[in-house]
Amino acid sequence: MPTLIRPAALLLTAALLFTAACANADDAAEPAAAAPSAVLPGALVLRVDHTGGFVAPETVATRLPMISVYADGRVITEGPVTMQYPAKALPNVLLQQITPEDVTQLVERARSAGVQNGADLGRPGVTDVPTTRFTLLTEEGLQVTEAYALSEAAGADAGLTADQVRDRRLLTELVTALQDLPATLGADRIGDAVPYRPTEIAAVAAPWRPDDTVPGQPEVAWPGPELPGTSLGDGLDLGCVTATGQAAADVLAAAANATAITPWTSAGKKWTVHLRPLLPDEHACADLTGKS
Structure with a gap:
């Protein structure tokens, strides 16, 4: 289990990153990664997630994002998913927990892989697949690189240039x-998960509809x-609410024995509810819809 963050370790990390930044000062195309100790402990420094796609x-x-790495060494991922239904x-x-030095290693690796604003990775001629988005905190702020069909299209036959093929390969290796x-x-x-x-x-939340394959779903208050909360967009019969503090604890307790098709009752109606734990840098429904 990695040790807890200590001020001395943070200072060492900052010094190492400052040295690395100076060594790369002439490379304007690759902003230096921000020192984890130079930002708030809960700040996001590296994330890989997916947007869009035919879902x-x-x-x-x-x-959920594929991985989120925070300045204090927390690493949050989605665990294995069972095939049970519902x-x-x-x-x-x-x-999981990693050390500040290993946070530095990961963000530097992302920088070296080419995560930066405005990267030209091409647009392969395939449809209905997700975009892989990379977010990296640097001394110049957040750098974002988006690669459409990263795992589905990798070669020149997808209409990519040699440079785009190379840059996509570096990002694939990062993933x-x-x-x-x-x-x-x-x-x-790596700390235990x-x-x-x-x-x-x-x-x-969406209006609940019965699933004839699984009859007798008990209602849960x-x-x-x-519900349903704030609309997620015109033409979408979806709303979103957030629960914090005791309300969040109550939701988690009630959901412990619920399923994805449980009919939840609120305001005299039944709802299908899709639950999404908010990560340390997320605090509102807008943080989710911003990833869409």
Whole structure:
């Protein structure tokens, strides 16, 4: 289990990053990664997530990032998903801990892979697939790179230039490294995975419709803010609310034995609720719809 962050370790990390930044001062195309100790402990420094694709709007709004790395060494990922139906109401979100030095290594690796605003990665001629988005905190602010069809189209036959093929390969290698942190950082550098306990949770609600394949779903009284909440867009029969504090605790307790097709009752109506634990940098429904 990695050790807790200590001021001395943070200062060392800052010094190392400052040296790295100076060494790359002439490379304006690659902003230096921000020192984890120079930002708030809960600040997001690296994330990989997916946007778009041919999936239901509620899936777009509630899907989890592939990985989120924070300045204090927290790493949050989506855990294994079972094939049971109906699925559990709550997603499997896992938390691990790494050291400040390993945070530095990951953000530097992302910088070296070319995560920067305005990267030209081409637009392969395939449809209905997601975009992979990379977000990196640097000394110049957040840098974002989006690669459409990153895993579906990799070669010149997809209408990509040689430079685009190379740059996409570097990002694909970054994804591979982030998906296997024990291999990337060393197995003894990664804390044990434990369930992530959110203090805030979002609920995307739609009118409930019975599923004839699973009859007899018991109703559950919704303990959070009244559903359906704020509309997620014109033409979408979806609303969103967020619960914090005791309300969030009540929602988590009620959802422990619920499923994805449980009829939740609120304001005299039944609702299908898609639950999405909010991550440390997320606090509102807008943080989810901004990922769509």
